[in-house]
Amino acid sequence: MDSDDEQLLRGRVYGQDYDRPGPRAGQRYVELVGGPLDGLLLDVTDRTPDELGPGVALATELGRFGAGGRALYAPRPGDPRRFDWVGDAP
Template sequence: MDELMRGRVYGADHDDPDPGPQPGHVYRELVGGPLDGLLLDVTDWPAAQLAEGAALPTELGSFGPGGRAAYGPRAGDPRRWDWTGDVR
């Protein structure tokens, strides 16, 4: 299952024929945790949100449905967001 998710955009439908990145969009690579390898579309996100990171809904984390995986920008490489833990 991990290999199927790599290169996919977070939130893309599983049956989407083209779940990868789209031209003209800006992405962050999610590193570690339940969403490892997915790309997060941050097109049009404000700078403050990009600096803060995000808690993304996922059923794959420690808390199952209703849980979130928290990711934040990596020091020195803000294009990669590291997993900081699962939250409710």
């Protein structure tokens, strides 16, 4: 991924269509920091703290394993609005 790809992803919501890329009012988001999804927002509106506690595995073609791979993100200690990249999984 080059800098143009990174700039394109910033401010977008993971899983949203390109025609509606930004956050929506009334939703709750966390920022993904580092890794292949750096800068994307993740909608956590319908997720409980127990579901988010260990982190999330998000499908992406941009990670180490390419198509079918997942990027792993965990809540940042002391800042629940940010999830840090912890690695990739097949």
